Amino acid sequence: MVIERIEAQLPGAILERHAFRGDETIIVAGTRFLEVVDLIFGEGYQLLLDVTAVDLEAPDYRFEVVYHWLNLASQARLRIKVPVAEGASQPSLVSRFKSADWAEREVFDLFGIPFEGHPNLTRLLMWEDFPGHPLRKDFPLDGGDLFCSQDIGASFAPEARSLNA
Amino acid sequence: METIAKSSDRMIVNMGPSHPVTHGTLHIVLELEGEIIVKATPNIGYLHRGVEKLGENLTYQQFIPLTDRLNYCSSLMNNVGYTVAVEKLLGIQDPPRSQVLRVLCSELARIGDHLVCIGINAVDIGAFTAFLYLFRERETIYDLFEMMAGQRLHSSFTRIGGLFRDIPPEFEPLCEQFLESCPRTVDEMESLLTHNPIWADRTKGVGSITPDNAINWGYTGPCLRAAGVPQDLRKAQPYLGYETYEFDIPVGTTGDVYDRYLVRTEEIRQSLRIVRQCLDRLKQLGPGPVIIEDYKIALPPKEKVYTRMESLIHHFKLIMHGIEMPVGEVYSATEAANGELGFYLVSHGAKSPYRIHVRPPCYPIFSSFDEQVRGRIIADAVSVLGGMNVIAGELDR
């Protein structure tokens, strides 16, 4: 229902919409994002549950920043995805939703997506001078630690092969 | 309580990351003027273990033990939440007996979590006796979990499509015994704390929050309900058949630590009601399968694997290639002990999730810590921290 209202009042804002297993998702361009957020805030979507991102490695845009909202009155959920290119930034929602504070810092820390207008955009889960952004697909799982990715069980005998090799 | 700071020297004190009150690894940098907190900056990430990235390299079934260790005080609820999310992605439903058992063990885990939260909150403030009484009940819950799943704390009891195994016959008598002894222990604990003037002084008026502010901060769970918003996913967006159980949701007024304590205590009693109804319902349902019988999703039983070729092939495919997942994404939330525990799964059809994100309930709650304790004294920071029930495993993942 709210998606119809968005389409009516902000034509062209929604790039794509789909529903899967009962979840409503809309993809909104970064430039129209804040208008859509203001509209849904007025419609009752006042609990911003989570901000996260997915590294899609798609050709035209690399990341998708994913927002989840809950409408307490109607118990409806909404997912908004915003495609973000490598190096581009996303407007911050901290001024409207305080729950965006740490969620955006975490996305910045783990993916490297900067948020414009965030009062304190510093790393949250990793330390300040950690090299790289861990949840990007090109960051190795073991962080470059050779010991971590060896199979410990196979290293008893010097001539034993690693099972992962 | 408002006090005006007269002195102008500011002292910076580190609370953590290694500090008493066994809250795990939380680090808060307090800027103090005398005893008054001018600014409190939480510094998290000391238990960031890389679970989300690890999930991208494991199969859906292999991720279940990792979910145990998120909110480690109530491990089963995380298992249930995650498998409900994967089942939503697959579009399947687990059998009725499994649903009742999942509700049963979720509620036992919820009781366990609240017992720890109240116990630790009391220990922080100095009331050690309540902790010892409550832990006796928690040991009985551990015995029940060990009977069900084989492990006290990290049970990994659920599987995609149902449960690991059915409950043994010794479970029910012990559970009945627990249903008798737990209300008595909670009464004893209440007699120590609820009308205790010291407890009231330390917790009333401390950390209060208005409903609108709580919603804006992203609060869910007992902290939101203590603030006056009657939001509980078990009633609002029921799953696993919760709409068929009779229970009430306690709602507070001011949202302070005292209200949170009262909400949690009452939730223990309501969960005991649900456990009672689950036991009755299990008797009504009688024996039945506890895991879906679709062998493309759940492992076939060993007798079939050893005797039939088809089951052997299904077993092989499930272990080596994982479950065949549809392409899509879901967000599924359940009402964990701390609030809305959400799992966001993105699947590109491979045997591992493309992206798995956990929405921890205590993450936004802890992010509001600065606002809650500004202008208060250090002792209030301890009470507020206890009332928020911040579990580092779920906060940092």
Next chain:
Amino acid sequence: MAAINLDDSVMTTRLDSVVNWARKNSLWPLPFGTACCAIEFMSMMASRYDFSRFGAEALRFSPRQSDMLLVLGTVTNKQAPVLRQIYAQMAEPKWVVAVGVCASSGGMYRTYATLQGIDRVVPVDVYVPGCPPRPETMIYGVMELQKQISRESLSARKEHIERFYQSMARQEELQRAKGLTSYQVVREMVLEAGAAGGQKIW
């Protein structure tokens, strides 16, 4: 004057034995609780398993006042310099028990963020496996530590503690030289040791 029978009130022994007996029966733990093993530790302190039978009722959260560092739970790379600092501040004699597989070897978390075993950054005396270990297992681990303590000698300062303090000095030197945070310096030391095959940085 009657002769005094000293057999009942005097015993002869070695100084080492007496001191070790006193030390092993009054181990004051510092519960460095990070994750789930801390919850099993709480069970161990509660009435059913009652850790205070071993003289460990006094939980001292200050490193200056405790002698046994119980590392309970996963130690991440961000937590590693904190652990080293706490161990450095403890007064000798001091022992470390790595409780749980996460502390012993990194556990199931073979990732960029988890330290693959605390023995890479601090010397460890007893490893207690389990995820989480049952309270009985943890008590058994402490009893093994008690056996180790009863075999110690008082005269020599332990060589591993000496090497640890040298590695702390190296860490501070690197911090000053490179201007990095302690987290990054410890991480680089660990990566270097791992690449060389040595793994321990002390």
